[in-house]
Amino acid sequence: MATPKIVxxxxxxxxxxxxxxxxQHVAGLVSxxxxxxxxxxxxxxxxxxxxxxxxxxxxxxxxxxxxxxxxDADILVIGAPTYKGSYPGLFKxxxxxIDPHELKSKPxxxxxxxxxxxxxxxxxxxxxxxxxxFMAHTLPTAIYASERDFVDNALSSEQLTKRIDExxxxxxxxxxxxxxxxxxxx
Ligand SMILES: Cc1cc2nc3c(=O)[nH]c(=O)nc-3n(C[C@H](O)[C@H](O)[C@H](O)COP(=O)(O)O)c2cc1C
Numbered sequence: 182m183a184t185p186k187i188v189x190x191x192x193x194x195x196x197x198x199x200x201x202x203x204x205q206h207v208a209g210l211v212s213x214x215x216x217x218x219x220x221x222x223x224x225x226x227x228x229x230x231x232x233x234x235x236x237x238x239x240x241x242x243x244x245x246x247x248x249x250x251x252x253d254a255d256i257l258v259i260g261a262p263t264y265k266g267s268y269p270g271l272f273k274x275x276x277x278x279i280d281p282h283e284l285k286s287k288p289x290x291x292x293x294x295x296x297x298x299x300x301x302x303x304x305x306x307x308x309x310x311x312x313x314x315f316m317a318h319t320l321p322t323a324i325y326a327s328e329r330d331f332v333d334n335a336l337s338s339e340q341l342t343k344r345i346d347e348x349x350x351x352x353x354x355x356x357x358x359x360x361x362x363x364x365x366x367x
């Protein structure tokens with residue numbers, strides 16, 4: 182059986198980026214615990230063809246690859262910076278180019294970052310319904326991190342670490358045959 186793959190998508194245009202750091206952190210923990218392959222992409226990896234593409238076929242090869250990685254992933258970690266109380270418009274445009282059936286039943290671990298705590302529920306009110314449309318399995322625990330949870334774009338919050346650990350544990354329900362789950366059951 183092929184090794185499952187976790188794909189992380191950070192909807193940020195910045196490098197370095199708090200959102201990408203969060204997605205990398207979470208995907209790293211999942212792949213370490215369950216033995217998955219992993220790949221992380223941000224909006225710079227998607228590139229500028231996205232903005233001009235009305236149809237998926239109009240994306241260049243770079244953007245096509247990222248989109249294909251998203252739909253082929255066994256599990257996704259989505260991370261969006263909060264823009265005006267929601268996810269960035271171009272991130273939504275990337276998701277708009279995915280066919281409704283392509284994310285059906287896919288486990289998705291939702292994360293987001295923001296400047297402060299005021300929009301912490303954007304993971305519940307914006308990101309979760311977006312993937313609900315696709316009938317994906319969003320994991321029960323979503324992660325929101327604000328500026329003060331990072332030092333130099335590295336995650337630095339004990340509270341958040343515990344919450345992330347909970348979310349990473351929830352991944353196990355979707356992959357009962359993994360080494361991590363076999364060890365936990367012994
Ligand atoms: C256009 C724009 C809109 C923003 N709107 C919000 C917002 O509504 N609420 C919030 O908490 N932070 C807001 N921010 C701050 C970003 O969400 C925050 O800096 C984010 O963590 C940046 O992530 P990055 O380092 O991955 O780019 C906004 C930033 C930009 C550039």
